[in-house]
Amino acid sequence: MSTQATPAPPAPAPPAEICCKVTGLTKAYRSGRGAKARTVLANGDISLEIRRGEVFGLLGPNGAGKSTLVRQLTGLLRPDQGRIEVLGHDIVRHPDRAARLLAYLGQESTALDELTVSLAVETTARLRGLPHPAARSERDAVLAELALEPLAERPLAKLSGGQRRLACFATTLVGERPLLVLDEPTTGMDPVARRAVWAAVERRRADRGTTVLLVTHNVIEAETVLNRVAVVDEGRVIACDTPGGLKALVDGDVRLDLVWREEPPTHLPLVAALAPRAAVHGRRWTVRTSPDEARDLVAQVTGGPAFAALDDFSLATPSLEDVYLLLGGRHEGLVK
Amino acid sequence: MSTAALLAPRAALFPSLGAVYRAQLSRARVARIPLLFVATFQSLGIMVMMRGVVTTGSADAVAAQDVVAGSTVLVVAFVALNLLAQYFGRLRATGGLDHYATLPVPAASVVLGTAAAYASFTVPGTVLTAAAGCALFQLSWVHLWVLALVVPLSGAALSGLGAACGLLANRQEIATLLGQLGMSAALLLGVLPPSHMPTVIRWVRDLLPSTYGVEALARTFAKHPDWAAVAVDLAVCAAVGVASLAVATWAYRRAATRA
Incomplete structure (x- = not known):
């Protein structure tokens, strides 16, 4: 007796789980004073979806509206119109929830500059709600992971630009969050520090399914580390695909x-x-x-x-x- | 989108206040020591200058008390009002507030932790100034323990004011200007004996929160201090402290999430 196996039709790929969904996001601000004042559109009707566990990039030149978009995603800025959902939470209505869902690395470090690297990381961990022992053990683990131990007792202000950036990146890794929002994280870093950043990101993606939203104007970085990228120009998303898919446009x-x-x-x-x-x-x-x-x-x-x-x-x-x-x-x- | 993810817990008020306080205090080692020295040096210099005009002994006793108390509280005004206004002004102007605003901490913990640290920065300077003033003008040291109340309460009032100025100013230069003006007012109206001032200026002096710290301290140099009056002065400091820190917390929320 023989049985003939009937090949089952391939199961449809499960829809990728969405981490972050932006719909019709618009933000304008006034520039100048009095009669010279004019309205500048920082973001115009932006819609995009970021899937769980991917490294999603916003690529565009300075002033394209990337940081404005990110500041709205992190609850720092209220959009004029549109909707932002992060892991099922409405961030426009509840901006305070963003801090409990994501860790944000902004471009400025003035709040941390006069602290030692060790204290900056530990304090951030405490402010992310970790109890004292957990904050200390996470601090030690992250400093070791990023090879920052030799700089641990030095104030951020006395480090080089790249080292300071790495120390700020360390503060985003303590107190685990399912979404990391990194605004030009590797600016000024040497190749060793860059590798440490991307290794740390990859480890969290592999182990915990962490999603990363990366703002960059660096083409090489975008091509190397991103799963998908939205190209932003003058406040609008002009394309969104994998780097390979986008490059096929000019094949x-x-x-x-x-x-x-x-x-x-x-x-x-x-x-x-x-x-x-x-x-x-x-x-x-x-x-x-x-x-x-x-x-x-x-x-x-x-x-x-x-x-x-x-x-x-x-x-x-x-x-x-x-x-x-x-x-x-x-x-x-x-x-x- | 699937069901909403669990939110990480918020940081509780007191642990995060403690973390901010500890971090801010550590900044003194890195950046604040020169300015803390300037604050103390300024007050010592004013007392030395005034010693040329105010004699010791019973004739000028009240004036001497005002000079020493005014110079002592001036250290608090310099650091807690002026430097804190500048610090928050710089943090707001450079986007440094984003760091705290994207952490799940109560606004009050950031403002109170920072204000408490700045008030603490003033402790060595106020103690040194008061001690030097007592020696210079031959005043009694017996009740200097009252500094343990004057410094935190006037520190709360002035740091609340400084924080509010720094956080409400829409430009860094305005924050610096407000801080400097506040300190200058404390200097010009706090160090000299009020009995020599015109009535209108005395009214203005009464509007300054630092005045009540000065008066509380000045009263304790008397042989038999009027403790009830001291308590009233300190209560005014405390009330202004509560109000100004509440305003500063509101200003922080507004500045951190400005739309």
């Missing part, structure tokens, strides 16, 4: 960077023809084109008289910066 194109020694030799017909197509940043020209044409251009530039004026050149696959530009983002502001 096929490559980026050719030419760095001139001094002034570009625009008297040469090849260089003169490239000039209108190039995005110019000082001595660097960036041209986006097809791989075939890029290869051809490299051959012509490196094989002809223009090569003498060339300091460096590179050919790269598309980055999130290219996506950002394709989607109509402003040119400056992202860090490569």
Whole structure:
């Protein structure tokens, strides 16, 4: 007797659990005084969903509205319109609940600057509701995890920018929260400190399913650590997908960077023809084109008289910066 | 979205007040010592200057008492009013309040813990000033224990005022200005004997919370202090302290969640 196994149809993937849901979020503020006052739209009708356990990024240049969005999510700022739900709680109606659901790393450390690293972390743990012994043991564990023990007794104000940032990051890890909101956490950090940050984040994701909302204007960081990213420009989300999904939008194109020694030799017909197509940043020209044409251009530039004026050149696959530009983002502001 | 997640517990008032107090107190080691020195030095300097005008002995006894008491409470005004206004002003202007505002702590614990720390910063300076003043003007040391009441109660009144000024000011410079003005008023109206002042100025002096700390301390230099009057003065300090700290707590909530 034989039985024939009938392959069961693949079960539909369970819908990802939502950690944070933002709907129609709008925030405007007045800038200037008297007759010169004008209304600036910091966030315009933003909607997005962050899934539990993912590292979700907000990518955009300075002034794009990322921090305003985050301040609303953390209950620090009340939106003019829209709805914010964090882990099932309405944060617009109950902003005080945000502190009991998430840990926030802002851009400023003035509240902690004159404390030692050890006391800053311990005090934050106490203020997150931990009893004394638990606060101390969490402090010790986090300082060890981030290799901050040698700096433990030094005041934050006397540390380098990157070390201070790492100490502030340590304060977000004590008193466990299911959501970490990190506003440019690795600014000024050396590669060792950056690795410590991302290792600590990854550990919490793997062990506890912690969700991370990361604000950044660093393209490389966004491509490396994010599961999904919302590209923000002038207060609006202009795209939201995985970094790979977004880069697929510009698939096929490559980026050719030419760095001139001094002034570009625009008297040469090849260089003169490239000039209108190039995005110019000082001595660097960036041209986006097809791989075939890029290869051809490299051959012509490196094989002809223009090569003498060339300091460096590179050919790269598309980055999130290219996506950002394709989607109509402003040119400056992202860090490569 | 699935059912709402459990909220982490809030931090209770007294443990978080204690944590803020301890953290703030530790700042004295890092940043406040030069200014605490200035506060004491200023009061000692004023007493030395006044010693050139006010003689010791019975002729100028009341004036000497006012000078020493005024200079002593001036240390409290310098630190608890002026420096605290500047501290909260800076914290508000630079976004430093966000750190506390995104922690589940009662607003009162941040304000009271910080105010208590600033009042504590004044203890060495007030004791030194009062002791030096007693030596300089030959006043009795017997009732200096009253500093144990004058410092915390006038500290509460002035630090509440300082915190409220710092948190209500919409620009850091305004907070600094208010703190400086408050301290200057305590200096100009607190150190000199009120009997020499015009009536209108005395009314203004009566409006200053520091005046009641000065008067309470000054009365205790007498051979037979009027303890009832001392108690009334201290009660005024306490009442102003409660009111100003309540205003400061409200101002903190407003500043921390400004929309």
